[in-house]
Amino acid sequence: MADLFGSGASADGYDASNIEVLEGLEPVRHRPGMYIGGTDERALHHLAAEILDNSMDEAVAGHAGRIDIHLEARDRLTIRDNGRGMPVGEHPKFPGKSAVEVILTTLHAGGKFSGKAYATSGGLHGVGASVVNALSSDLHVEIAREKKLYQQRFSRGVPAGPLAETGAAPNRRGTAVSFTPDPEIFGERPYFRPATLYRMARSKAYLFAGVEIRWRCDPALLANDDPVPAEATLHYPGGLADFLTDATNDTALLISTPFAAQVELDGQKFEWAITWLGAGEDGFFHSYCNTVPTPSGGTHETGFRQAITRALRSFGDLAGNRKAADITADDVFAGTAVMLSVFLRDPQFQGQTKDRLVSADATKLTEQAARDRFEQWLAADAARAQFLLDAAIERAEDRKRRKKEREVARKSATRRLRLPGKLADCTANDTDVTELFLVEGDSAGGSAKQARNRKTQAVLPLRGKILNVASASTEKLGANQELSDLALALGVRPGKDFRIDDLRYGRIIIMTDADVDGAHIAALLMTYFYREMPALIEAGRLFLAQPPLYRMTQGGTTLYALDDAQREELTETGFDRRGKIEISRFKGLGEMPPGQLKETTMNPASRRLLRVDLPRRDSAGADARRGVDQLVSTLMGKKAELRFGYIRDHAEEVLADLDV
Numbered sequence: 001m002a003d004l005f006g007s008g009a010s011a012d013g014y015d016a017s018n019i020e021v022l023e024g025l026e027p028v029r030h031r032p033g034m035y036i037g038g039t040d041e042r043a044l045h046h047l048a049a050e051i052l053d054n055s056m057d058e059a060v061a062g063h064a065g066r067i068d069i070h071l072e073a074r075d076r077l078t079i080r081d082n083g084r085g086m087p088v089g090e091h092p093k094f095p096g097k098s099a100v101e102v103i104l105t106t107l108h109a110g111g112k113f114s115g116k117a118y119a120t121s122g123g124l125h126g127v128g129a130s131v132v133n134a135l136s137s138d139l140h141v142e143i144a145r146e147k148k149l150y151q152q153r154f155s156r157g158v159p160a161g162p163l164a165e166t167g168a169a170p171n172r173r174g175t176a177v178s179f180t181p182d183p184e185i186f187g188e189r190p191y192f193r194p195a196t197l198y199r200m201a202r203s204k205a206y207l208f209a210g211v212e213i214r215w216r217c218d219p220a221l222l223a224n225d226d227p228v229p230a231e232a233t234l235h236y237p238g239g240l241a242d243f244l245t246d247a248t249n250d251t252a253l254l255i256s257t258p259f260a261a262q263v264e265l266d267g268q269k270f271e272w273a274i275t276w277l278g279a280g281e282d283g284f285f286h287s288y289c290n291t292v293p294t295p296s297g298g299t300h301e302t303g304f305r306q307a308i309t310r311a312l313r314s315f316g317d318l319a320g321n322r323k324a325a326d327i328t329a330d331d332v333f334a335g336t337a338v339m340l341s342v343f344l345r346d347p348q349f350q351g352q353t354k355d356r357l358v359s360a361d362a363t364k365l366t367e368q369a370a371r372d373r374f375e376q377w378l379a380a381d382a383a384r385a386q387f388l389l390d391a392a393i394e395r396a397e398d399r400k401r402r403k404k405e406r407e408v409a410r411k412s413a414t415r416r417l418r419l420p421g422k423l424a425d426c427t428a429n430d431t432d433v434t435e436l437f438l439v440e441g442d443s444a445g446g447s448a449k450q451a452r453n454r455k456t457q458a459v460l461p462l463r464g465k466i467l468n469v470a471s472a473s474t475e476k477l478g479a480n481q482e483l484s485d486l487a488l489a490l491g492v493r494p495g496k497d498f499r500i501d502d503l504r505y506g507r508i509i510i511m512t513d514a515d516v517d518g519a520h521i522a523a524l525l526m527t528y529f530y531r532e533m534p535a536l537i538e539a540g541r542l543f544l545a546q547p548p549l550y551r552m553t554q555g556g557t558t559l560y561a562l563d564d565a566q567r568e569e570l571t572e573t574g575f576d577r578r579g580k581i582e583i584s585r586f587k588g589l590g591e592m593p594p595g596q597l598k599e600t601t602m603n604p605a606s607r608r609l610l611r612v613d614l615p616r617r618d619s620a621g622a623d624a625r626r627g628v629d630q631l632v633s634t635l636m637g638k639k640a641e642l643r644f645g646y647i648r649d650h651a652e653e654v655l656a657d658l659d660v
């Protein structure tokens with residue numbers, strides 16, 4: 001085979017540079033979970049998504065119109081596009097190596113050499129084809145570019161030889177990648193599921209009307225009555241509206257055609273389709289950014305929910321309907337089926353599997369894009385608008401009535417119930433505003449009691465370390481004084497008798513010291529809630545407070561740092577004057593003056609909370625949930641520092657993005 005760059009890379013030369021490759025991709029093989037969120041079936045399909053996303057990026061950028069997906073064997077997948085072809089020239093920073101090879105053997109090489117900001121799908125999917133390469137026992141790439149054909153083969157990320165020119169390609173261009181997931185990573189049978197790949201291919205075609213996707217699957221891999229076809233051409237000029245019409249074709253609808261539109265704002269695209277389903281039908285909300293699914297939602301969903309809710313409210317206000325002001329996003333979105341797809345220049349994702357969009361400006365842009373259009377759509381058919389408004393108002397009234405009933409029931413239950421003696425309760429009982437702080441020890445409890453707002457904030461001090469719930473039996477849990485006090489204060493029964501409506505507070509906030517012991521107690525409490533009251537976490541009602549570790553002052557300026565890293569950062573950039581910065585370290589919440597505790601950690605106007613999160617309960621979330629179970633069991637082992645790390649990592653991931 002011809003060596004394109006004449007670097008004279010003999011077999012030996014390749015061995016030498018292979019060592020570098022191995023070192024470069026070693027972290028991926030060593031900790032695959034960090035890159036693809038695990039090594040299970042879901043993670044395996046992330047490999048396919050990664051390669052497909054590269055082709056989709058090329059299509060969205062206007063360079064490719066067709067993508068072929070071919071499942072050749074249970075463990076062999078080929079994805080091909082007719083785009084420009086990966087760049088084949090010598091890479092300026094790696095003499096003797098082609099750009100393709102660098103893309104496939106270097107972590108995060110993605111955008112580095114296109115000069116412009118390469119519009120990757122971002123997040124998990126932006127990490128690059130190199131991750132797929134590292135985790136494949138065999139990967140073959142073929143490129144048709146400038147009328148020539150090029151090929152290269154790899155095993156576990158290591159090239160078998162240099163990129164070689166292997167012939168002419170007079171009439172075509174594009175990239176094809178074939179790969180076999182490595183059984184050393186994914187287990188003995190690293191098999192793709194035709195249905196998962198087919199669904200993925202179909203949703204990409206719906207999401208981008210400008211692409212035609214050809215699907216092919218070895219018929220031997222399909223059951224006789226398999227709903228997945230052996231071959232199909234997927235092309236949907238009607239985009240999301242087509243998807244919604246297909247997805248709801250057996251469902252009763254409240255309106256005849258979905259509200260669907262496409263808007264370009266600031267050079268970015270916003271596209272959606274929404275319809276209202278008949279009574280009792282289950283809705284859904286599927287969102288995407290740059291064709292990557294965002295099952296945990298994020299800022300685009302928030303913006304869209306705001307747009308629709310506010311537009312409907314203002315339609316009601318204009319019509320003089322006073323009740324319209326009370327409708328919430330949940331009232332409006334109950335029983336809706338929604339597809340939302342945004343294309344952003346530089347998307348930011350978060351979460352262990354990067355499945356939530358956190359780009360801050362997406363909320364405003366999406367709201368702006370959708371609100372005008374929805375207002376026009378409402379105005380175009382006043383009867384239809386009135387009908388939707390009435391439905392939302394009915395749900396709002398239902399909701400308020402149920403809440404009243406619950407409050408009454410709770411009040412009479414509380415009267416019968418003896419609350420734990422050490423609970424400092426709040427006076428309000430409207431769960432929209434009430435909060436319970438769980439604090440460690442009596443001294444911190446004392447400070448918190450002084451710092452709180454008596455009307456809305458209750459404090460329950462917990463003494464010492466609570467029982468290790470991961471390993472304790474149910475009887476032992478029941479007999480534990482701290483835990484039974486906790487359940488009593490919350491007004492609920494743990495385990496299968498738990499009812500979310502019994503909860504006496506809107507938010508449960510774990511407030512422990514910013515040190516390893518504090519992290520341990522927080523981990524134990526989270527485990528307890530996860531084991532005994534998962535519905536409370538699912539409802540988004542469990543939070544972590546973020547007490548600072550350091551107080552930093554200079555002149556009249558005071559700043560607080562959550563940890564050492566933030567202290568360093570603030571030392572560099574937090575103060576505008578040079579000179580000495582006074583730094584004091586809080587030994588614990590109990591040592592913090594109540595005024596400071598209030599300002600930094602408890603006052604809703606100035607604090608930051610982290611919402612504790614669970615993966616959603618759907619097919620995609622199921623694997624992640626199993627992951628949580630495993631995590632809980634391993635975390636509750638012996639190593640405190642592991643736990644501490646988990647809390648920090650996890651906390652980052654659950655950054656509260658409060659909904660409408």
Ligand code: 1YM
Pocket residue numbers: 051052054055058079080081083084085086087099103109110111112113114118119175176177
């Ligand atoms: C089957 C997978 O990877 N197609 C693909 C990838 C690239 C390009 C074209 C491409 C991009 C650009 C310029 C650019 C990639 N390029 C890069 C890098 N299909 C598949 N098709 N020329 C070609 O964005 O400027 C990474 S992937 F790094 F060069 F930008």
